[in-house]
Amino acid sequence: MKEGFLVTSVKDVIRWGQKNSLWPMSFGTACCGIEIMALLGPRFDLARFGAEASRFTPRQSDLLIVAGRVSIKMMPVLQRIYEQMPEPKWVISMGACASSGGVFNTYTLVQGVDQFIPVDVYVPGCPPRPEALIDAVMEIQQIIDQGDVTIAQFKAFAKTRNPAPGQPLLQVERGPRG
Amino acid sequence: MNETPALALQSEFPDIVRGVARQSGAREQWRVDVSKDGVLPVLTYAKTRLGYCYLADITAVDYLSMPNPPEHRFAVVYVLRSREVAEPLVIRALVPENDAVVESVTPLWDAADWLEREVFDLFGITFHHHPNLIRILMPENFDAHPLRKDFPTEGVGYRDDFPIVTR
Numbered sequence: 001m002k003e004g005f006l007v008t009s010v011k012d013v014i015r016w017g018q019k020n021s022l023w024p025m026s027f028g029t030a031c032c033g034i035e036i037m038a039l040l041g042p043r044f045d046l047a048r049f050g051a052e053a054s055r056f057t058p059r060q061s062d063l064l065i066v067a068g069r070v071s072i073k074m075m076p077v078l079q080r081i082y083e084q085m086p087e088p089k090w091v092i093s094m095g096a097c098a099s100s101g102g103v104f105n106t107y108t109l110v111q112g113v114d115q116f117i118p119v120d121v122y123v124p125g126c127p128p129r130p131e132a133l134i135d136a137v138m139e140i141q142q143i144i145d146q147g148d149v150t151i152a153q154f155k156a157f158a159k160t161r162n163p164a165p166g167q168p169l170l171q172v173e174r175g176p177r178g
Numbered sequence: 179m180n181e182t183p184a185l186a187l188q189s190e191f192p193d194i195v196r197g198v199a200r201q202s203g204a205r206e207q208w209r210v211d212v213s214k215d216g217v218l219p220v221l222t223y224a225k226t227r228l229g230y231c232y233l234a235d236i237t238a239v240d241y242l243s244m245p246n247p248p249e250h251r252f253a254v255v256y257v258l259r260s261r262e263v264a265e266p267l268v269i270r271a272l273v274p275e276n277d278a279v280v281e282s283v284t285p286l287w288d289a290a291d292w293l294e295r296e297v298f299d300l301f302g303i304t305f306h307h308h309p310n311l312i313r314i315l316m317p318e319n320f321d322a323h324p325l326r327k328d329f330p331t332e333g334v335g336y337r338d339d340f341p342i343v344t345r
Contacts, residue, residue: 072336073317079343107324107333108316116340 018062018088019144022051022137025061025085027078030068032095032127044130049137058084063140065133066119067094069102070110082117090143092136093119096126183228183260183267184208191220201268209268214254217271218281221256225286230258230267233283236293238273238301242327251275252303256283273303282308300325 024046026036039046046052055061058081070078082091093113096102099122101111113119120143121136181189187210188195194216199209212220224230234257241247250272258267273280282305283290294305295314302323305311313320320336322329 075340079340082343106331107329107337110337110340115338115342117343118345 015144015147019141020050021053022049022063022090022140023053023055023061024051024063024065024137025056025058025081026054026065026067027081028065028067029070029074030095030097030127032067032098035127035130035133036065036067036094039130039133044134046134046137049134049141051137058082059086061085062089063137064089064091065094066091066098066113066117067127069097069104070113071108072110073108075110075113075116078113079117090120090140091118092121092123092133092140094123094133094136095128096124099124102126182208183224183230184210186228187220187224190223191216194220196272207265207268209270212269212271214271214273214280217254217256217269218283218286220269221258221283221286224258224267224269228260228267229262230260232259232261233257233287233289233293234259234266236283236290236297238297238303238325240301240325240327248272252278252301254280254297254303278303279306280304281306284308299323302326 026033028034028036038044040052040054051063058064062085064082064085066078082089093099097104097109098113099119101109105111110116114122121139123132123136125132184198188198191212194212196211196213199211201207201209210220235255236257237255239253239255240251241253242251252273252275254271254273256269256271258269260267271280278301280303282294284294284305284307291309292314294308295311297303298305298308298311299313299315300323312318316324317336322334324333
């Protein structure tokens with residue numbers, strides 16, 4: 001065997017790819033969103049962790065960052081965004097408001113988004129420094145590295161993207177006018 | 179127009195204007211108390227004859243559990259501004275709880291549309307002849323008026339009432 005080979009398992013390669021190319025979808029509804037802007041900028045530079053491709057559409061993202069207050073009118077929107085994200089996906093609850101309602105113990109504010117959507121990592125602070133969010137992203141990378149579920153999720157995801165021969169990639173229902 | 183606008187309103191509408199007060203302190207301005215049926219004629223006069231052409235705000239007050247409450251529970255407050263004088267003119271209409279209906283001022287200012295919807299949403303005061311009186315801030319299925327003083331600050335369970343999305 002010639003030189004230049006590296007022997008590993010498919011599982012490890014997939015995990016390595018996933019954790020170093022997180023695409024965040026930032027759901028910024030308050031001042032935490034400003035910190036995310038700083039995080040993506042050159043000073044804190046999330047690109048060092050491969051997570052600079054912020055898409056602002058849930059369909060191309062795998063990391064949801066809930067940053068800021070979520071009101072009772074916004075919670076159905078957040079749930080819909082979470083459900084639109086393809087598997088596998090992870091969620092960061094950023095700041096006091098998203099994690100617990102913060103100082104806003106009022107009738108309009110959801111007291112912690114983890115009551116209604118799954119959350120992997122919480123970030124304390126009001127708002128958290130960008131360094132704290134970098135720490136949370138590294139925590140997500142560790143979760144991906146140690147996780148078992150991601151392989152099953154990846155297979156399910158790959159099945160939807162690789163249909164059987166002869167089948168169109170995307171099934172689109174057409175109306176009577178074509 | 180040498181007369182003070184508030185006193186001009188009082189002499190023009192003696193049956194409608196209940197009282198005129200000079201508010202002191204940081205918000206030094208005239209306040210005109212009117213009966214709730216006289217809102218539209220008073221505001222029409224203030225806009226067309228006194229030069230208060232700009233509607234700055236419409237808001238409301240709930241005097242429940244105030245130490246010295248006025249005769250009715252609610253008040254709708256109109257803040258008008260003029261190009262001639264820097265001082266705003268405040269017109270207050272007291273509204274009873276069992277008949278919380280005020281004539282809409284959308285014929286005078288289109289800006290009143292959303293302001294009156296906000297007052298309706300948060301205080302439950304309805305505006306007669308409003309073109310589209312539906313909630314503006316709270317969700318459509320909300321059936322309370324949260325800025326009323328007898329509404330609990332923590333709400334009545336809407337913030338805990340969502341389906342739970344699992345992995």
